[in-house]
Amino acid sequence: MASTGATPVLELTGIGKEFGAIRALHGVDMHVHPGEVVGLMGDNGAGKSTLVKIIAGNFRPTHGEVRFDGNAVHFYRPIDARAVGIEVVYQDLALADNLTAAANVFLGRELTRKFGPIALLDHKAMASRALKLFGELRSETRPDDLVKQMSGGQRQAVAIARTRLSNAKLVMMDEPTAAISVRQVEQVLSLIHRLKEQGVAVMLISHRMPDVFAVCDRVVVMRRGEKRADKAIHDTSPEEVTALITGAKEAA
Amino acid sequence: MTLPLENPISFTNIGRIRWWQRGIFASQTGYVLLALVVLMIVMHFASPYFFTQGNMQNVAKNFSFIAIATLGITFVIITGGIDLSVGSMMCFSAMITSMVMVELSAPGSHFVHLAADGKTVVANVPGLILLISVLAGLCTAFIVGLVNGFCIAMLGLSPFVTTLGMLSIVRGLAYVVSNGRGSFPGGPDADYFYALTSGDVLGVPAPFIYLVILAVVMAVVLHHTSFGRHVFALGGNEKAAELTGIPVVRVKIEVYVICALAAGLQGIIISGWLGSAPANMATSYELNVIAAAVIGGANLAGGLGGPLGAIVGCVLLEVIRNGLVLAQVNSYWQQTLVGVIIILAVLVDRIRSRMT
Numbered sequence: 001m002a003s004t005g006a007t008p009v010l011e012l013t014g015i016g017k018e019f020g021a022i023r024a025l026h027g028v029d030m031h032v033h034p035g036e037v038v039g040l041m042g043d044n045g046a047g048k049s050t051l052v053k054i055i056a057g058n059f060r061p062t063h064g065e066v067r068f069d070g071n072a073v074h075f076y077r078p079i080d081a082r083a084v085g086i087e088v089v090y091q092d093l094a095l096a097d098n099l100t101a102a103a104n105v106f107l108g109r110e111l112t113r114k115f116g117p118i119a120l121l122d123h124k125a126m127a128s129r130a131l132k133l134f135g136e137l138r139s140e141t142r143p144d145d146l147v148k149q150m151s152g153g154q155r156q157a158v159a160i161a162r163t164r165l166s167n168a169k170l171v172m173m174d175e176p177t178a179a180i181s182v183r184q185v186e187q188v189l190s191l192i193h194r195l196k197e198q199g200v201a202v203m204l205i206s207h208r209m210p211d212v213f214a215v216c217d218r219v220v221v222m223r224r225g226e227k228r229a230d231k232a233i234h235d236t237s238p239e240e241v242t243a244l245i246t247g248a249k250e251a252a
Numbered sequence: 253m254t255l256p257l258e259n260p261i262s263f264t265n266i267g268r269i270r271w272w273q274r275g276i277f278a279s280q281t282g283y284v285l286l287a288l289v290v291l292m293i294v295m296h297f298a299s300p301y302f303f304t305q306g307n308m309q310n311v312a313k314n315f316s317f318i319a320i321a322t323l324g325i326t327f328v329i330i331t332g333g334i335d336l337s338v339g340s341m342m343c344f345s346a347m348i349t350s351m352v353m354v355e356l357s358a359p360g361s362h363f364v365h366l367a368a369d370g371k372t373v374v375a376n377v378p379g380l381i382l383l384i385s386v387l388a389g390l391c392t393a394f395i396v397g398l399v400n401g402f403c404i405a406m407l408g409l410s411p412f413v414t415t416l417g418m419l420s421i422v423r424g425l426a427y428v429v430s431n432g433r434g435s436f437p438g439g440p441d442a443d444y445f446y447a448l449t450s451g452d453v454l455g456v457p458a459p460f461i462y463l464v465i466l467a468v469v470m471a472v473v474l475h476h477t478s479f480g481r482h483v484f485a486l487g488g489n490e491k492a493a494e495l496t497g498i499p500v501v502r503v504k505i506e507v508y509v510i511c512a513l514a515a516g517l518q519g520i521i522i523s524g525w526l527g528s529a530p531a532n533m534a535t536s537y538e539l540n541v542i543a544a545a546v547i548g549g550a551n552l553a554g555g556l557g558g559p560l561g562a563i564v565g566c567v568l569l570e571v572i573r574n575g576l577v578l579a580q581v582n583s584y585w586q587q588t589l590v591g592v593i594i595i596l597a598v599l600v601d602r603i604r605s606r607m608t
Contacts, residue, residue, distance in 0.1 A: 079497040094495045096488030098555035099481070107485055108496035110478040120476045162496075 007070045009034050009169050009201045010055065010086075016063035017050050024050045025225045028064070032170065035199045037192060039212035039233075042222035043245050048205050051222070052172055055203075056088045057081035069169065087163035091174040095147050095155060102130035102143035105161045133161040136194075138187050153184035160191060171195060172203040177211050189215050209238045221245055221252075228252070280549035280601040281561035288568050295571065299578040307574070309457060313450075315563075315570035316459035317522055318537060322544045322562040323463075323470050324514025327507040329545055330474075331486040332554025333404065333411040335511045337418035339537035341393055342519030344426040346529035349389030349520050350437040351429065356381045357439020382441040382448075386520060393516025394509060396422055401505030419538065427531045434530035437523065449524020459521050466514075467559040474558060483507060487554025515541075543590060544569055547597045568593065 008031035017025040025047045032038050042048045053059045055066065057075030066073055068084050075081045078088070095104050106126045112119035130143040139157030141150065147158060156176060163171050173192075177185045185208075192215045195202050206212055212219060213233060221229040221244040229236070229244045229252040236252070243249035295302040321338050328335045396418065403414045437445050451458050474480035482503045485493040494500050523529040548565030550557030572593070573586050 078495055082497060088495075090495065094489070094492035096485040096492050096555070098488035099484055103481060103485075107481070107493070108498045110481055112478060119478070120472070121478065121481065123476075 006033055008032060009069055011067040014064035015061045017059060018062045023225055028227050030220060032201045034201055035196050037196055037202045037204060037216045039216035039219040040203055040205045041219060041241060041245055046222040047225040048222050052174060052205060056086060085169035087168040087171045089159050089163055089173045089176055095158060097148040100144050100146055101141050101158050102127045104147055104158050105130045133164050137161060137191055153181055168200060170201045174205045177206060177208055213238060223247055280597060281564060283600055284547055284568060284597055285564050288564055291571055295575045301578055311570050311574050312460045313457040315566040316463045318540050318544060319463050319563055319566040320466060321515045321518040321541045322566050323466055323559055324511040325541050326545050326550050326557045326562045327483060328511045329550040329552060330483050330557040331507050336415040336538050337422055338515040338541050339534045340419045340422035341396055341512050341515035342522060342534040342537060344422045345389040345393045345516030346519035346523035347426050347430055347435050348392045349385045350435045350523060350529045352388040353381055353385035354438045356384060379444055381439055382444050389520050390513060390516050393512040397509035397512025401508035405501040405504035430531050432531050434528055436528045446524055449521045467563055470559040484555060543594050547594055
């Protein structure tokens with residue numbers, strides 16, 4: 001995607017992270033532009049999750065700088081990252097099983113109506129908004145059903161619907177297509193396309209090569225805590241990416 | 253960022269869950285409520301005295317004596333925590349209340365001044381002594397709840413260990429402040445105190461009225477406010493709650509404070525009924541309170557529970573006690589039976605959730 005002229009929504013320079021004696025990340029430079037879909041690939045332990053957690057505000061980087069929308073940012077908690085417009089869909093989805101789908105979508109930012117001094121939950125508004133979001137995701141999910149009773153795909157839809165509530169500028173998805181059906185993978189990928197059309201930047205962390213090549217504009221490959229490749233998708237091939245992930249090819 | 257809705261969702265594969273498979277009908281609270289109704293019908297045939305007005309008043313009064321504390325601990329249990337200090341808290345709060353009441357009525361310290369008419373200054377405003385002393389008792393509970401919440405939420409100590417320690421600390425303090433003798437509500441406002449705690453309105457015992465009001469408030473708070481949502485979310489998946497930006501620490505501290513306040517209020521009411529606050533008052537009540545909450549459907553693993561369940565649990569315990577007396581069964585059986593019912597209630601729920 002040739003949007004190099006615009007300000008990148010996310011810019012990482014020299015990001016490093018050490019856990020005691022273990023160097024999890026070293027000198028990672030990266031940028032993501034609005035409306036760009038970047039695939040982040042790498043084997044287990046390559047540093048993908050650490051990088052995502054730094055961007056999401058779970059960890060603070062030991063070295064380097066994170067710039068969001070042109071400004072240097074320091075996240076102390078995930079909520080700080082969310083406040084500037086970074087949303088994450090976690091691999092384990094972070095859902096409360098004992099609550100309904102609508103309650104999960106609105107968890108932590110419930111809609112309320114004021115009755116004098118007390119603010120009561122606006123169940124109707126939340127249910128109808130959630131139903132609309134599920135409709136956009138084409139997921140057969142009833143807002144009033146408990147998450148406990150839902151299929152993997154429905155749970156995924158609930159987790160993704162959550163990111164659509166706010167005007168996120170960057171959505172990071174950690175293995176969104178790992179545990180769902182073929183049809184639902186299509187839905188998630190088409191959702192990513194729609195986020196892109198809206199000018200939202202998406203970072204897709206995935207093991208599934210076909211998904212990455214189907215939706216991403218660019219692919220970043222991590223190995224042993226370092227960025228080994230950062231290529232436009234049409235300049236590379238699944239074979240090359242596999243070689244980069246496994247280490248058969250050192251860098252590209 | 254709204255996208256055009258291309259085609260509304262059609263629920264071809266996802267059936268609607270039937271009304272009897274959701275909500276109260278599919279909950280432990282529902283089964284236990286059914287069991288309670290059956291038990292009451294059986295009692296009616298077993299003893300002609302059971303459904304008399306006097307006995308009903310008695311039952312209502314007796315279960316109200318643990319039900320308010322059960323409402324409080326239900327908040328804690330929903331978040332997946334536990335509070336073992338409620339019994340001691342009842343005693344300590346009641347003791348502080350009656351000691352302050354006595355202290356303010358008779359000048360014994362430099363805090364209390366005599367007015368021209370020979371009474372203390374505060375005694376000249378009717379009800380002021382009562383108000384101050386009850387607030388003092390609740391304040392004590394508030395502080396204990398705050399300490400519990402601080403240790404659990406900020407320091408990350410286990411709720412079981414923290415509140416087990418607090419059980420001992422608070423009971424010890426109750427012995428210390430009263431020198432082991434306990435205290436008695438007294439002074440000019442003592443009559444108001446007894447009227448408000450063990451009196452009745454049109455035949456309905458006062459504690460029962462408080463209970464109903466608090467239960468309604470609790471239902472609204474749990475199901476219709478963000479705070480209630482967060483309490484449930486915390487019990488369902490604490491990590492998710494944290495990631496979605498719920499102020500986990502604050503919510504945790506708040507539930508322990510609510511629990512301690514409920515226990516404190518309960519203790520004050522019990523002392524009005526007893527006419528004193530002995531230092532060994534409400535010993536091991538925490539077990540009754542937790543038992544009632546669990547029987548009523550609060551899940552110790554967190555995420556489930558509510559005011560109706562708490563009350564149903566308390567009523568069931570009291571009806572069993574009352575029934576055994578009326579049926580002239582040795583009342584020592586009560587404890588054994590309560591234990592059996594705790595296990596049965598949880599077992600039935602487990603069997604049901606395996607079946608669906």
